[in-house]
Amino acid sequence: MNTAIRAPALADRVKDAALAAFVAFALLAPILGMETVVGPDGRLTLAFHFDLVALGVAIVFIGRLLFGGLVAGRLAVRREGGPISRFLSRYSTVLGAAGLAFAVALPFLPFSSRYVIDVATTVVIYVMLGWGLNIVVGLAGLLDLGYVAFYAVGAYSYALFAQWFGLGFWTCLPIAGLLAAIAGILLGFPVLRLRGDYLAIVTLGFGEIIRLVLINWHEVTGGPNGIADIPRPSFFGFPFTRNPGEGEIAFHQLFGLEFSTMHRVIFLYYLALGLALITNLFVLRIRKLPIGRAWEALREDEIACKALGINPTNTKLTAFALGAMFGGFAGSFFATRQGFISPESFTFIESAIILAIVVLGGMGSQIGVVLAAAVIVLLPEIARELETYRMLFFGAAMVLIMIWRPRGLLAHREPTIRLARRGGAA
Amino acid sequence: MKTPILEVEHLSMRFGGLIAVDDLSFTAFKEDITAIIGPNGAGKTTVFNCLTGFYRPTTGQLTFYGHFGPVLLERLDGFRVPRHGLARTFQNIRLFGGMSVLENLIVAQHNALMRASGYTLLGLVGARGYRQAEAEAVERARFWLERMGLLERADWPAASLPYGEQRKLEIARALCTGPKLLCLDEPAAGLNPRETLELGELLVELRDRHGIAVLLIEHDMSLVMRIADHIVVLDYGRKIADGPRERVKRDPLVIKAYLGETEEEELPPEVAADLAAAGRGA
Structure with missing residues (x-):
C-alpha cells in the first residue's frame, strides 16, 4: 500500500507538480509580479517582476516533484494518533497536573515579567475558548464558525450591565454566561437540521449578524466606538488602585504591600486560570455523563442515535448552549481585562483562531487544546522579530503541523468508561 | 392463542x-x-x-x-x-465507530441514564443514584457482551472490530435499549x-x-x-x-417472485390479456 502511494508514476508526478506550479503562478503573479510604483511625474505606474514569479513557480514545481509523493504517503499512514499522542494521552493526568503547577507558579518564576504574564493570560483565555468550542465542535461534531458571537455577547453583557446597573464582575459573570447560552440556543434552533458545510455557513453568518448588530445599534452598544471605562475587576471588593476612594481599602493596603500595577495583572491572570479550570473540570465531567456520550454519539451517527431513543434536538441545543456559555464567561473576562470593547475585537478571524485551536489540538482532546492554544498564541509572538514575514511564518508552521499531524496534535481518544478496570475491581 | x-x-x-x-x-x-x-x-x-x-x-x-x-x-x-x-438495526451497520464497544452499549441506555443523572445536574455533582444507575447499565452491557462473545473487545473502538462482530455489536446495542x-x-x-x-x-x-x-x-x-x-x-x-x-x-406466487417468470408472463398484464384474447395465450 505504501509503496503504491510513495512512488506514483513519474508522469503523474510531473502532472501533479505542473498543477501546483500553475496554482503558484496564479497566486504569485498578482502578489509578487506586479508592484505599483510612483513614476517620475508623480503618477502611479505598474512595475512587473517576472523573474520573481518565475523563481517562485520553479521552486514550487521542483519542490512538489520531489516531495509531493512523500507527503501524500505520510498522510495516508498517519491517520491514527502516533506513539507520541498515545503517550501524551496515557499520562494526561500527570501532564495536566504538571502543566497546572507550572501555570500557577508562573507569575513568581524568575523569567516572569509583565509581558510574559500578559501573553500567558491571552493563552489561558484561548485555552478556555478552545475548551468551550470543543463541546460543540469536538464532542458534538457541529462545525461552528461563529463562536466569537458568544464571546461578544458575554463581553457586551458585562460591559452593559456594569455601565447601566453598576453590577460587579461576579454578578455579571453568570448573567453573561446565561445570555450567551440563550444566544447559543437561538443559533441552535434554525440550524438543527443542518450538518457539515451548511451548518458552518449559517454559524458564520450568525457571527457576522451579532457583530453587525453591535456596530449598528448605537443607542445601546455605542456602535463602532465601543464601550469604554468598563469597571476593572476588584479583589472581591478591594480595588487595585493607588489611591482608593473615600471609605475604600485598596488591595495593596489590605495585604500591607507596596502598590504595584503588577498586582492587577497577576490577579487577572489567576482569574483567567480559574475560569479556564472551571471549564476544564466541567467538560471532563460532562464527557462521562449521558449527555456527553450522547454528544459524541451524535457526532458519530445521528440516525443511529435516533434509533436508540436519543432526542437529537435537545442534545444539539444543550451542546450549543453550554459551548456558548463558556464563550460568554470568557467574553466577560475579556471585557474586564481590556476595560474597552468594540465590535472590532469580535471579527471572524477570532472564530477562525479558536476553531484552529480545536482542530490543531485534536478534536475532543483537552490537553491538545492547551498545546494548540500555546502554539497559536506564542508562534506569532516568537516570530515578532521576523516583522513582515511574521504571518507567513505562522501560516507555514500551521501547514507543517497539519502535514505532520493531520488529525491534530493529540488525536488519540480515551474511552469515557472501561470495562477492564471495573472487572479487575469487582 | x-x-x-x-x-x-x-x-x-x-x-x-x-x-x-x-x-x-x-x-x-x-x-x-x-x-x-x-x-x-x-x-x-x-x-x-x-x-x-x-x-x-x-x-x-x-x-x-x-x-x-x-x-x-x-x-x-x-x-x-x-x-x-421497539429497537432496530440497520442494513448498513451504523455503529458509533470512534467510541468504544462498551460506550456504544451505554449510549443505548441513554434515556434511563439521563433520568438517573437528573438531566445532568445530579450527575455533575456525582450523586450516588447516578453512579448506581451507571453501574447497572454497565452490567447490562456486560451481559450482552458476554452473550455475543465480545467481552474481550469491550474497550476497543467499535470501528476496529471485524465485520461479523460489528453486526453482533449492533444487535447487542439494540438489545440494551430493553x-x-x-x-x-x-x-x-x-x-x-x-x-x-x-x-x-x-x-x-x-x-x-x-x-x-x-x-x-x-x-x-x-x-x-x-x-x-x-x-x-x-x-x-x-x-x-x-x-x-x-x-x-x-406458495406458487412466492416461488414465482423468487425464481422469476417466463418471458411471456413478464409482459404488462394489459398486453398479456390482449395477447390472450388474440388466441395466443395458453
Whole structure:
C-alpha cells in the first residue's frame, strides 16, 4: 500500500507538480509580479517582476516533484494518533497536573515579567475558548464558525450591565454566561437540521449578524466606538488602585504591600486560570455523563442515535448552549481585562483562531487544546522579530503541523468508561 | 392463542409517484420470529423505516403493544419509538465507530441514564443514584457482551472490530435499549455460514428465553426457513403471501417472485390479456 502511494508514476508526478506550479503562478503573479510604483511625474505606474514569479513557480514545481509523493504517503499512514499522542494521552493526568503547577507558579518564576504574564493570560483565555468550542465542535461534531458571537455577547453583557446597573464582575459573570447560552440556543434552533458545510455557513453568518448588530445599534452598544471605562475587576471588593476612594481599602493596603500595577495583572491572570479550570473540570465531567456520550454519539451517527431513543434536538441545543456559555464567561473576562470593547475585537478571524485551536489540538482532546492554544498564541509572538514575514511564518508552521499531524496534535481518544478496570475491581 | 405485538393495517408509503409500499397489512406475534422477505426493492426496508418513525407513512395504522400499552407508531417521532420497546438495526451497520464497544452499549441506555443523572445536574455533582444507575447499565452491557462473545473487545473502538462482530455489536446495542420487539434489517448480510448459524441460535434464544419478539428482513433463505415462525412476502410493495413458514414455502406466487417468470408472463398484464384474447395465450 505504501509503496503504491510513495512512488506514483513519474508522469503523474510531473502532472501533479505542473498543477501546483500553475496554482503558484496564479497566486504569485498578482502578489509578487506586479508592484505599483510612483513614476517620475508623480503618477502611479505598474512595475512587473517576472523573474520573481518565475523563481517562485520553479521552486514550487521542483519542490512538489520531489516531495509531493512523500507527503501524500505520510498522510495516508498517519491517520491514527502516533506513539507520541498515545503517550501524551496515557499520562494526561500527570501532564495536566504538571502543566497546572507550572501555570500557577508562573507569575513568581524568575523569567516572569509583565509581558510574559500578559501573553500567558491571552493563552489561558484561548485555552478556555478552545475548551468551550470543543463541546460543540469536538464532542458534538457541529462545525461552528461563529463562536466569537458568544464571546461578544458575554463581553457586551458585562460591559452593559456594569455601565447601566453598576453590577460587579461576579454578578455579571453568570448573567453573561446565561445570555450567551440563550444566544447559543437561538443559533441552535434554525440550524438543527443542518450538518457539515451548511451548518458552518449559517454559524458564520450568525457571527457576522451579532457583530453587525453591535456596530449598528448605537443607542445601546455605542456602535463602532465601543464601550469604554468598563469597571476593572476588584479583589472581591478591594480595588487595585493607588489611591482608593473615600471609605475604600485598596488591595495593596489590605495585604500591607507596596502598590504595584503588577498586582492587577497577576490577579487577572489567576482569574483567567480559574475560569479556564472551571471549564476544564466541567467538560471532563460532562464527557462521562449521558449527555456527553450522547454528544459524541451524535457526532458519530445521528440516525443511529435516533434509533436508540436519543432526542437529537435537545442534545444539539444543550451542546450549543453550554459551548456558548463558556464563550460568554470568557467574553466577560475579556471585557474586564481590556476595560474597552468594540465590535472590532469580535471579527471572524477570532472564530477562525479558536476553531484552529480545536482542530490543531485534536478534536475532543483537552490537553491538545492547551498545546494548540500555546502554539497559536506564542508562534506569532516568537516570530515578532521576523516583522513582515511574521504571518507567513505562522501560516507555514500551521501547514507543517497539519502535514505532520493531520488529525491534530493529540488525536488519540480515551474511552469515557472501561470495562477492564471495573472487572479487575469487582 | 398468540398475543399480537405489532399490527400493521393498510400501510402505504408513496415517494412522489413511486409507491414503495402498497396497502400492506400483517400482524406480528409476541411469541414469533417474523420474517419479511422479498426481492430487492420490494419495500422491506421502507416498512421498517415507517415502523421506527424514520418515515411518516402516507396512510395506514401501525399499532405496537409496547411497554406502556398500545401505541400508534405512525404518530411518533423517530426518537420516541425506542422507549416503547421497539429497537432496530440497520442494513448498513451504523455503529458509533470512534467510541468504544462498551460506550456504544451505554449510549443505548441513554434515556434511563439521563433520568438517573437528573438531566445532568445530579450527575455533575456525582450523586450516588447516578453512579448506581451507571453501574447497572454497565452490567447490562456486560451481559450482552458476554452473550455475543465480545467481552474481550469491550474497550476497543467499535470501528476496529471485524465485520461479523460489528453486526453482533449492533444487535447487542439494540438489545440494551430493553426492547419487546427487535427489528433486524438483513442481519445475516456479509456473515459467513458459521456466523449465520450463530445468529439463528441467538434469535431463537431471544424468543424463547428473553421473551423478545423478532421482526427480521432477510435475504438468506436458509436462515429464514430454519428459524422464522411466520413469513410475510413482499413484491413490488405489495404483500403476496403471509403465513406460517411451511405454507409460504410452497406458495406458487412466492416461488414465482423468487425464481422469476417466463418471458411471456413478464409482459404488462394489459398486453398479456390482449395477447390472450388474440388466441395466443395458453
